[in-house]
Each structure stands twice: as structure tokens, then as C-alpha cells.
Amino acid sequence: MIKKIESQGYYIEIGNHAESSLQQLLDVDFAQAKKVIIVDENTHDNCLEALLTHYEALKEAEVILLPPGEENKVMEICFQVWEALTEYKIGRRDLIINLGGGVITDLGGFIASIYKRGVQFINMPTSLLAMVDASSGGKTGIDLGPFKNQLGLFAYPICTIIDPGFLQTLPDNEKVWGKAEMLKHGLIADKAHWDTLKEKDVHDITLEDIATSASIKNNIVLKDPKEENERKKLNFGHTIAHALEAYFLDKSPLPHGYAVALGLLVESKISIDLGLLSKEEYYEIEHFILQQYDKIDNISTIGETLLGFMQNDKKREGQEYNFTLLNTIGQSSINHTVTEEVILEALKVIDTQF
Amino acid sequence: MIKKIESQGYYIEIGNHAESSLQQLLDVDFAQAKKVIIVDENTHDNCLEALLTHYEALKEAEVILLPPGEENKVMEICFQVWEALTEYKIGRRDLIINLGGGVITDLGGFIASIYKRGVQFINMPTSLLAMVDASSGGKTGIDLGPFKNQLGLFAYPICTIIDPGFLQTLPDNEKVWGKAEMLKHGLIADKAHWDTLKEKDVHDITLEDIATSASIKNNIVLKDPKEENERKKLNFGHTIAHALEAYFLDKSPLPHGYAVALGLLVESKISIDLGLLSKEEYYEIEHFILQQYDKIDNISTIGETLLGFMQNDKKREGQEYNFTLLNTIGQSSINHTVTEEVILEALKVIDTQF
Structure with a gap:
């Protein structure tokens, strides 16, 4: 079928x-x-x-x-x-x-x-x-x-x-990395998808789960193919992820999905710091992500370098750091301006030192 | 204005x-x-x-x-x-x-x-x-x-x-080369534009002439932006021109407009050889082009090499040489299949040896 x-x-x-x-x-x-x-x-x-x-x-x-x-x-x-x-x-x-x-x-x-x-x-x-x-x-x-x-x-x-x-x-770790984009789809637009994925080992992901995830993305893309507004929701987690990938590219490249998983967590942290997401939901996200994806050593010491990469991010508009953030699990909103201080503080959640 | x-x-x-x-x-x-x-x-x-x-x-x-x-x-x-x-x-x-x-x-x-x-x-x-x-x-x-x-x-x-x-x-020769694309617009779609340009030295080209030429192109593009059919008319002269440019690129590059002028002449010759264009109109075109644009030495001896470049032409479809040709001055038609023999013969019209 x-x-x-x-x-x-x-x-x-x-x-x-x-x-x-x-x-x-x-x-x-x-x-x-x-x-x-x-x-x-x-x-x-x-x-x-x-x-x-x-x-x-x-x-x-x-x-x-x-x-x-x-x-x-x-x-x-x-x-x-x-x-x-x-x-x-x-x-x-x-x-x-x-x-x-x-x-x-x-x-x-x-x-x-x-x-x-x-x-x-x-x-x-x-x-x-x-x-x-x-x-x-x-x-x-x-x-x-x-x-x-x-x-x-x-x-x-x-x-x-x-x-x-x-x-x-596909090797198992590749599946775990790929699952990060599915988690993102749940977080930004479909709590039921997030709840389903939380319970599942990557070996148990079905054709229906893949279809649900692809459909969530497709529905957003159809509303705004050229990323003028709604489609920016799909960037959740990616401002941080792309900066991490840029930093590690000439060292030991990070798999995109792994970087996205860490990005989801950091940007969820920014979401509570800006008063959008509840602490309860944030801890649910943190618990689940850190169960499956490792933190990185000394990430906080390279915060300024990561900000440098973010300044040349395609998603940037004008001189400010523009983020998609979570309101609740299953609902996101676009075009939040975030200060460097808040970004640097949030990065600590993926640092093994903290 | x-x-x-x-x-x-x-x-x-x-x-x-x-x-x-x-x-x-x-x-x-x-x-x-x-x-x-x-x-x-x-x-x-x-x-x-x-x-x-x-x-x-x-x-x-x-x-x-x-x-x-x-x-x-x-x-x-x-x-x-x-x-x-x-x-x-x-x-x-x-x-x-x-x-x-x-x-x-x-x-x-x-x-x-x-x-x-x-x-x-x-x-x-x-x-x-x-x-x-x-x-x-x-x-x-x-x-x-x-x-x-x-x-x-x-x-x-x-x-x-x-x-x-x-x-x-702009140097004068650059204007003469650029005029070739205006002549093309006249030949494929507007006899009056061709007649006007025939009488004019490049110094006498007016804003109105430029506007007419740009409009002819624009009207064709609007009918078929992605070059599925009608827009192929604008390729008149260009199959030959691009092959000439490819050949001379690493020797002494030909200005695009100059190559187009010679391409217009060769493809007009193909148009009479296929029984489309009248001899009288062909000689009018030949006379006018050769008055302003020089032939090239020994072009016939590189005919096979030029065919090789044409085989990788973007405009090519399937295994055949596809040309836009002239029916009369001011009217063109697309998708003519032309044999290698006809192409090689037509190339002689721009060879100083003939």
C-alpha cells in the first residue's frame, strides 16, 4: 500500500x-x-x-x-x-x-x-x-x-x-539522529506525534509515523513555500544546530540530526527564558532529549564563536538574532528577537560541565 | 520620459x-x-x-x-x-x-x-x-x-x-555586436524593426529602437517563460553562435554578438536549404550581415568540431539537431530537424574561402 x-x-x-x-x-x-x-x-x-x-x-x-x-x-x-x-x-x-x-x-x-x-x-x-x-x-x-x-x-x-x-x-545511530527532525515536527505542530515518538525506540518507527512526520512538514511548506513566515517554524532548533555544525565542520563534523536534537533543547531553553514555554514542558523535553543525545564538552567556552556563525545565518533578518520558539509542546511561533546573553546562557544546557 | x-x-x-x-x-x-x-x-x-x-x-x-x-x-x-x-x-x-x-x-x-x-x-x-x-x-x-x-x-x-x-x-564595435540581437528580433518577429535597423548606423539607434527590440523579446518570453515552445524563436542564430563561441573560447574568444550575427546568417542559409526562406530574402540578409560582420578563415575545416559542441547544446532534444528557422523576414518557426550535411554546407557562407 x-x-x-x-x-x-x-x-x-x-x-x-x-x-x-x-x-x-x-x-x-x-x-x-x-x-x-x-x-x-x-x-x-x-x-x-x-x-x-x-x-x-x-x-x-x-x-x-x-x-x-x-x-x-x-x-x-x-x-x-x-x-x-x-x-x-x-x-x-x-x-x-x-x-x-x-x-x-x-x-x-x-x-x-x-x-x-x-x-x-x-x-x-x-x-x-x-x-x-x-x-x-x-x-x-x-x-x-x-x-x-x-x-x-x-x-x-x-x-x-x-x-x-x-x-x-541504516546503522542505529543514523536512525536516532534522523528521529530529531521527527521530534521537531511534533514539538512545533503536533503534540500527539511527540507523545507517540517519546514512547518508541527507533526500531519501532512505522511507515505511518514517517507519513505523519512528512505530512506535518508538507502542510507547513504548502502554506508558505518560500519561507516568508509560517515555514520559519521548521527552523526550530536549526539556528543553534547550524552554528554547532559550522564550528565542528573542520574538526569532527556533527551529524545534522544530532546537532538538531541539541538545537531543539537549547531553543526550548530560550523559550522558557523568554516566558513562552512552561517549566514543566521544558523539563519533559530536556529529559527526553538528554536520554538519547549526548551533551558536548566545554560548549560554553565557544559561545562567542557560535554567535559569529549565527550572524551569517540565512535566517537572519537585519542585525538581530531571529528565532522560532515554542509556546507549548505542539505549538510554535516565529520571529522572536533574542539577546546574546540569553543565547549564551541557554547553551549551557548542552554542556557536559553543567 | x-x-x-x-x-x-x-x-x-x-x-x-x-x-x-x-x-x-x-x-x-x-x-x-x-x-x-x-x-x-x-x-x-x-x-x-x-x-x-x-x-x-x-x-x-x-x-x-x-x-x-x-x-x-x-x-x-x-x-x-x-x-x-x-x-x-x-x-x-x-x-x-x-x-x-x-x-x-x-x-x-x-x-x-x-x-x-x-x-x-x-x-x-x-x-x-x-x-x-x-x-x-x-x-x-x-x-x-x-x-x-x-x-x-x-x-x-x-x-x-x-x-x-x-x-x-561603449566602443563602436561593441555597439555593432549588440545590434546583432536587435537584428535577430526583427528577423524572427518584426519585419519593420529589421527594415528600420538596416537603414541605421549604430550611432543612430534611438531609445525607441531599444524599446521596440526589448518589447519583441518580452512579448515572446511572456508567452513561454521556460522555453517549452514559443521562446525557442529567440534561439535563432544561437545554435551556430554558441558552437563558434565554444570553439574559439580558449583561442581568441568571439564576442557573443559577433557570433550571433554569423549564426543568423548560417541559420538563414539553412532556412533556404530546407525550402522555408526565399532566395531573395536570404540574399538581403546575407548582403546586410556581411556588410557589417567579417567572415572567419577556414571555418569549414572545423565543421565536425562545431557539430561536437552542438551535441551538448542545452537546446538539443534527443539525438537530433534542433533549429529555429526563418519562414520569411519577420516570421520564424521552431523545432526543425537539420542533418549534419546541411549544417556543414551552410557553414561555408561565413568562411572567407568561399
Whole structure:
């Protein structure tokens, strides 16, 4: 059974890929097109075979293999892919399939949308994080030095095909990290989703849970595709997360989901400090996050450096630090101005020294 | 007096910039925004002063100076500009002004649209070619190796402000090259425009001529912004032109307008060879183009190489060479399949040996 969600001129399907619209797309809509599959080393080894075996139309596909990890979401890699696409004489009517986690769908969507002013692409997320977040919503992009997604554009796939079967190929810690984006969806917009997830080990996450999480995001995106207002809710946790990722990028890169989990906690702390969230709910969040995600050593000593990264955050408007904060679990509000003092104080909650 | 043309969610103004909407945009809409002006060495020396003197709001603007020429419409240059924008802490609400010819408006539009998923920009074309073509229509892009505009996206400025006064700073040969795009507009859609231009030296081109040419393009773009059908008419002359430019890029780069002029002639020749255009009109075109634009030595000997470049042309669909051709002067039609033999034969008309 396939669950189908309609989005911004494209659609999301959740279920076994063999029952999805992929077969029809390959055999009918793109029968004459050349096909390219972009993978990283992990999905090359663990996921690609399933597609090549199942779809006759993919047997002749060009496979572009990229090194894994956020540190490779950079222009140099794009450049190599564009040169390969040129060598394969890929044209505007051909098809790119992005098979991978958030790095591959962010990067592959960016590559496809810029090449010859736009080649069509399909996202097939293989990580929990990409399934519930990165593979839908139209944000594509790459990093510029330490700045996350500093270069990019809004561009939409033909469809996103989410097959939870690929999660069996995923290490447990990757699932725990990906779950952070699901928790975020619960915190900002759906208390029941948060309550469900609280009770569940990552092995127990179902197709329905993934569909719920993807739907929460989709409903917000449809109201405000270009992030003028409502969509900023999805940034909850991310101002802090992106600063943490920027800091650690050239040291020992933090997984995005892990950084988001810590960001959710710090920004929940800011929410009580600004008198929005109740202490009771804050402690519920703190308890649950710290049960699953480790604090970091000496984080408070780098507070000023983290503020520096936040000053170049895409979400920033004018000279102030702009945050999405929680009112209660399941309800958030945007455009809160927060002082440096409050940010520095809140960072202590993820510091092992405190 | 300002002539105003409405386009795809933005507008084009033609006339003295001091009477345009620029003052209001700077002082009201973007009063709080940081301003960046992108120039090349030519517009830095010849055009920038006029703006800095006239607009108080631009006195504090960051000026980004780029090397001139098509060979600099590349990713390395974009990268340097993105790093500068990051250093200046330019955010989504700030403003970029592209002051220059087609290279600056193509490149600056691309840079602005990718940075932080899109910063707003204004195009102020200073060359005849950019005024009548490159600065409107939403095509932004850069080259990848020898392939023209291989990377890019459709992205629209807030407005394009065309001040023909800037043409006084332009060398005569630049005007002759830019005139080629005006001739194209006449050939594909407006015989009267062609007839007017035939009689005129480039010094006699008026604001009205520029407005007519920009309007012809705009009317076509509005019918088909993403180049699914009608807009392909604007590609007349360009399949040949881009192949010529690709070939000469690492030797002695051809000015785009000059390559277009030769492309118009070759593709007019293809149009009679396919039985579309009358011989009489073809000879009128040949006579007029060769009066103003020189043939090239030994062009026929590189025919196969040029075909190779055409195979990676963005406009190509499937395995065939797809051309826009002329039916009569003032009327064109799209999607003609042309054989290699016909292309090679037609190339002789721009070869000094014939």
C-alpha cells in the first residue's frame, strides 16, 4: 500500500518502491530519456542493487558515485558531477535519480536544477532524516566553507519516493539522529506525534509515523513555500544546530540530526527564558532529549564563536538574532528577537560541565 | 520620459536612470538594506561614478569588481563573489545591483539567485547587447568549460533599468555586436524593426529602437517563460553562435554578438536549404550581415568540431539537431530537424574561402 501526499506541484509516495509510480515514470514518461543515478558509497553498496535488479530501464543508467558526508556537500563535488553529466551528454529531457540521505538529496537536487537551467529529478531518500525532512519541501543546496546551505535554490523533484525498507540498511545511530527532525515536527505542530515518538525506540518507527512526520512538514511548506513566515517554524532548533555544525565542520563534523536534537533543547531553553514555554514542558523535553543525545564538552567556552556563525545565518533578518520558539509542546511561533546573553546562557544546557 | 514594460513578475524601464524607479527602490523599499554593486573593470571606470554621485543611498555600497569578458563567466569567479557577500554579511533582505554588459547581468543574476537561496537584484545593463537581450527574460547562467550557459537558472530581477545614456561609454564595435540581437528580433518577429535597423548606423539607434527590440523579446518570453515552445524563436542564430563561441573560447574568444550575427546568417542559409526562406530574402540578409560582420578563415575545416559542441547544446532534444528557422523576414518557426550535411554546407557562407 502506497500513501500519497500532494505537495507544491509534485508528490510524495510512501511505501514499497516496487508499488510506487517509479515503474511508470521510467517506462512511460521517461522511456526515451537517459537515466542517471547519484549515490554515495553507502547507498551504492546497500541500496543501488535493489533498484538495478528491479527496473529493467535502469540497467543502462549512468551511476555517479560520490564520497559520503556533509563535508562533501560542496561546490567542488558539484563541479565534478556537472562535468560527468556533460560527458554523458545529459539533456534537459533526461532524468536524475538521487538515491541517498540528506546530503545526496540536497546536493543532487541542486546539481540537477542548475544544470542546463534544470533537469528533472526524483528523490529516493534512504535515511530516516532524508525521508521525513530533506527529500521534500524544495530546499536544495550546498555549503560554503562553514556556512550550511549558503548556496542553493528552491527546486522541486517530480516526486519523492520514500521506501521505509531502505531503513534496514541504516546503522542505529543514523536512525536516532534522523528521529530529531521527527521530534521537531511534533514539538512545533503536533503534540500527539511527540507523545507517540517519546514512547518508541527507533526500531519501532512505522511507515505511518514517517507519513505523519512528512505530512506535518508538507502542510507547513504548502502554506508558505518560500519561507516568508509560517515555514520559519521548521527552523526550530536549526539556528543553534547550524552554528554547532559550522564550528565542528573542520574538526569532527556533527551529524545534522544530532546537532538538531541539541538545537531543539537549547531553543526550548530560550523559550522558557523568554516566558513562552512552561517549566514543566521544558523539563519533559530536556529529559527526553538528554536520554538519547549526548551533551558536548566545554560548549560554553565557544559561545562567542557560535554567535559569529549565527550572524551569517540565512535566517537572519537585519542585525538581530531571529528565532522560532515554542509556546507549548505542539505549538510554535516565529520571529522572536533574542539577546546574546540569553543565547549564551541557554547553551549551557548542552554542556557536559553543567 | 521613462518607457515601462511589464514582464514576468518584474518590469523593465527605459530612459534616464535619474527618472526611473531606482531612487524610490533605494530610499524606500530597500532603505534598511545593505547594497552591493557588481561591476567589471569597464563599468567601474565608465559608469559607476554616475550612480555613486547621484544616489546618496549608494555611497556606502560595497562594490565588487570583476575582470571583464566571457572567459570570466565561470564558477571560480562566482565563488569569490559568494565569499565576499558572506564576508559583508549580506542577507536575504539586502540588494545587489548588476551594472554591466551581458556577462555581468548573466553572472550577477546567477550569483544573487543562488546565494542564500536568493537575494533580490536589479539589472542595469550598460551595453547595447545587454539592454536589448541579456538583462531581461530571466535567463541567468555561467559557462562550464567550453559550454555556454551550461549552469544556470531562471531567476528574475526586481526590475531592469535600461539607460541608453550608458551607450556613450561603449566602443563602436561593441555597439555593432549588440545590434546583432536587435537584428535577430526583427528577423524572427518584426519585419519593420529589421527594415528600420538596416537603414541605421549604430550611432543612430534611438531609445525607441531599444524599446521596440526589448518589447519583441518580452512579448515572446511572456508567452513561454521556460522555453517549452514559443521562446525557442529567440534561439535563432544561437545554435551556430554558441558552437563558434565554444570553439574559439580558449583561442581568441568571439564576442557573443559577433557570433550571433554569423549564426543568423548560417541559420538563414539553412532556412533556404530546407525550402522555408526565399532566395531573395536570404540574399538581403546575407548582403546586410556581411556588410557589417567579417567572415572567419577556414571555418569549414572545423565543421565536425562545431557539430561536437552542438551535441551538448542545452537546446538539443534527443539525438537530433534542433533549429529555429526563418519562414520569411519577420516570421520564424521552431523545432526543425537539420542533418549534419546541411549544417556543414551552410557553414561555408561565413568562411572567407568561399
